[in-house]
Amino acid sequence: MERTKRIGIIMHGVTGRMGMNQHLIRSVLAIMAEGGVALKDGTMLMPDPIIVGRNADKIEALAKKHGVTRWTTDLEAALADPEDEIFFDAASTAMRPGLLRRAIDAGKHVYSEKPVSEGLDEAVAIARHAQAKGVKNGIVHDKLDLPGLLKLKRLRDLGFFGKILSVKGEFGYWVFTGDDLTPQRPSWNYRAEDGGGIISDMLCHWRYVLDNVIAPVKSVSCLGFTHIDSRLDESGDRYTATADDAAYATFLLDGPDGDIVAHINSSWCTRVRRDDLVTFQVDGTHGSAVAGLHKCYSQHRVNTPKPVWNPDQPQTLDFYEGWDEVPDNTVYDNGFKVQWEQFLRHVAEDGPWSYTLVEGAKGVQLAEAGYQSTKERRWIDIEDLGL
Numbered sequence: 001m002e003r004t005k006r007i008g009i010i011m012h013g014v015t016g017r018m019g020m021n022q023h024l025i026r027s028v029l030a031i032m033a034e035g036g037v038a039l040k041d042g043t044m045l046m047p048d049p050i051i052v053g054r055n056a057d058k059i060e061a062l063a064k065k066h067g068v069t070r071w072t073t074d075l076e077a078a079l080a081d082p083e084d085e086i087f088f089d090a091a092s093t094a095m096r097p098g099l100l101r102r103a104i105d106a107g108k109h110v111y112s113e114k115p116v117s118e119g120l121d122e123a124v125a126i127a128r129h130a131q132a133k134g135v136k137n138g139i140v141h142d143k144l145d146l147p148g149l150l151k152l153k154r155l156r157d158l159g160f161f162g163k164i165l166s167v168k169g170e171f172g173y174w175v176f177t178g179d180d181l182t183p184q185r186p187s188w189n190y191r192a193e194d195g196g197g198i199i200s201d202m203l204c205h206w207r208y209v210l211d212n213v214i215a216p217v218k219s220v221s222c223l224g225f226t227h228i229d230s231r232l233d234e235s236g237d238r239y240t241a242t243a244d245d246a247a248y249a250t251f252l253l254d255g256p257d258g259d260i261v262a263h264i265n266s267s268w269c270t271r272v273r274r275d276d277l278v279t280f281q282v283d284g285t286h287g288s289a290v291a292g293l294h295k296c297y298s299q300h301r302v303n304t305p306k307p308v309w310n311p312d313q314p315q316t317l318d319f320y321e322g323w324d325e326v327p328d329n330t331v332y333d334n335g336f337k338v339q340w341e342q343f344l345r346h347v348a349e350d351g352p353w354s355y356t357l358v359e360g361a362k363g364v365q366l367a368e369a370g371y372q373s374t375k376e377r378r379w380i381d382i383e384d385l386g387l
């Protein structure tokens with residue numbers, strides 16, 4: 001007979017975009033709708049969320065809309081309840097280290113959106129605190145479970161590329177300022193004083209993506225920029241955009257056959273003419289591949305066309321030909337949900353889990369180095385954090 005075990009989760013920041021859509025609806029509620037997470041001994045681990053927010057009407061309405069039976073505005077009381085073992089945070093970045101510390105001190109296992117913090121010292125301190133208190137801890141690393149990146153990693157693991165030479169990443173799209181269309185991202189993203197900034201947002205992703213899909217990052221040169229310095233907020237009021245809204249970053253990676261050069265542009269001020277909102281091209285001696293969020297196309301050296309530069313003639317080659325789509329070969333679930341299932345197994349039965357707050361700190365380290373490089377206009381080496 002199938003047994004069920006409850007696991008209580010305090011979810012904070014779920015009235016926001018990420019917390020609501022990816023973590024509450026598409027992960028925790030989806031897992032509940034599927035009957036829970038199957039543990040090794042056949043027990044079904046069933047999440048029991050309590051959602052916490054500062055606005056009572058908003059959090060109650062969210063709970064009612066999705067059939068969540070427990071909600072509160074009292075985080076202190078929620079943390080004091082020993083029946084809820086996990087604290088999760090997806091609120092704005094600036095508050096995060098303080099919240100994680102309170103939860104760890106209350107004996108909770110902690111799981112969190114990225115980045116762990118705005119600065120490296122805080123990220124290292126909170127990772128050490130979790131280690132010292134012996135609580136399980138995790139950081140979201142959603143891009144690693146994107147089908148496109150899983151395929152890219154598979155190509156690397158199978159040796160498809162030969163010696164990897166370089167990586168080119170393009171991330172971003174046009175985020176409306178409010179002067180024409182309503183902005184599709186929160187205004188705090190564009191205010192440095194509220195934890196905004198695309199370097200802080202994206203370089204923590206690029207750290208685990210490069211480390212795990214290509215090779216470890218060993219140094220960075222970055223130019224952060226605020227292209228648009230005035231935007232309209234959620235109330236239609238004009239504010240000064242103080243945070244960087246584009247980052248042009250070059251990385252040196254410690255590849256198995258020598259250094260790999262990776263360059264990734266991240267921008268909220270670019271119009272998309274490419275396969276997807278993020279694309280990565282990997283070039284190697286034996287083959288190349290281009291991955292988006294879902295799809296990945298490869299070109300082996302035997303299929304590589306031989307262009308000849310002739311500005312006097314219109315181009316006769318179609319460069320999109322000669323690329324083969326890497327097949328799905330499997331069913332891909334939502335990456336946030338996959339990671340929730342892994343973290344829940346990690347808490348319940350010590351299942352495998354690599355993406356601790358230490359990995360989160362490494363992400364913040366790269367972001368901080370990106371800011372330092374921008375400020376000092378030089379390459380910054382990425383040291384071992386010794387954690």
Ligand SMILES: NC(=O)C1=CN([C@@H]2O[C@H](COP(=O)(O)OP(=O)(O)OC[C@H]3O[C@@H](n4cnc5c(N)ncnc54)[C@H](OP(=O)(O)O)[C@@H]3O)[C@@H](O)[C@H]2O)C=CC1
Pocket residue numbers: 012013014015016017018019053054055058090091092093095113114115140142186188201
């Ligand atoms: N992994 C990924 O792909 C992504 C991750 N993120 C990360 O997720 C986090 C949230 O981003 P996003 O969802 O875009 O942000 P939103 O602005 O949409 O949501 C912010 C959330 O934080 C809450 N909040 C803000 N200030 C306070 C406060 N002072 N006290 C209590 N609660 C507060 C808001 O509550 P209220 O509703 O009451 O205002 C809301 O729930 C960020 O850390 C960001 O870096 C963001 C985008 C993508």
Ligand SMILES: O=C1CO[C@H](CO)[C@@H](O)[C@@H]1O
Pocket residue numbers: 201202205
């Ligand atoms: O923080 C982030 C900023 O937004 C991106 C998407 O638009 C996310 O992928 C990312 O996690």
